[in-house]
Amino acid sequence: MVNCAExxxxxxxxxxxxxxxITEFHVASAFYGNIIGMKGNRKREIEMSTxxxxxxxxxxxxxxxxxxxxxxxxxxxxxSRVNMIVLQNRDNKQITHFVSIPVVSEEIWKNFDDFKQKIVTGPPLRGVDETVFQTPGKLHLTIAPLVLxxxxxxEIAVEALHNYKNTLSELFLNSGPIKIVLEGLEIMNDDPTAVDVLYGKVKFNLTKYNTQFQRMADNIVQLLSKKVIFRSFIG
Structure with a gap:
């Protein structure tokens, strides 16, 4: 076995x-057509050029x-060429999973419920009623959306997070509660006329623990980007 660190x-x-x-690796079957291309042209082009x-x-x-x-x-x-094709086409797939941390603040739950009541009891808005609001107990901080x-x-995403567990425990050992501020709203996409998800914008108090939290979130995103988008192909 040889290693190609480049x-x-x-x-x-x-x-x-x-x-x-020779190398062999896993790719979700949803990407086979993208790799093969029309009448096999893309696959043949990769084979010929490499x-x-x-x-x-x-x-x-x-x-x-x-x-x-x-x-x-x-x-x-x-x-590398195959991975790039998968990476480009993964962006076009619908999000299937996400990594999140539950919000267990009763103050946030209450403020969220107050916000909901102001909206549903205010002037009527088309398509807006109590059913479009999340249950307060299910509020969470989304760390990373995934397409699996x-x-x-x-399996690979779960294994990657499990292996990161010890690092995560050391990072927050004796850190105490992480305090956040929810300020303002944001939409999930760029088209305000086609919004189906509205979420709160999070701001962290500038403490060393919140810096750790941001570093943890960045580490998880980088870890999963490599494991799931790239190395998930390796068997």
Missing amino acids: YDDDLEITLTKGGKF DTSIKIPKHGETGKIVITGPTERSVASAW LDDKEI
């Missing part, structure tokens, strides 16, 4: 007995994508 620290490329280099052979499971089947080539660099280059398209990707 592309990814955990990209595993094996030298076969026949002198070829001098590799790419095997993709047939429609309706699951398995790993296998890339074979004459050099480590050629295989790594094809792997099969059981393997879910």
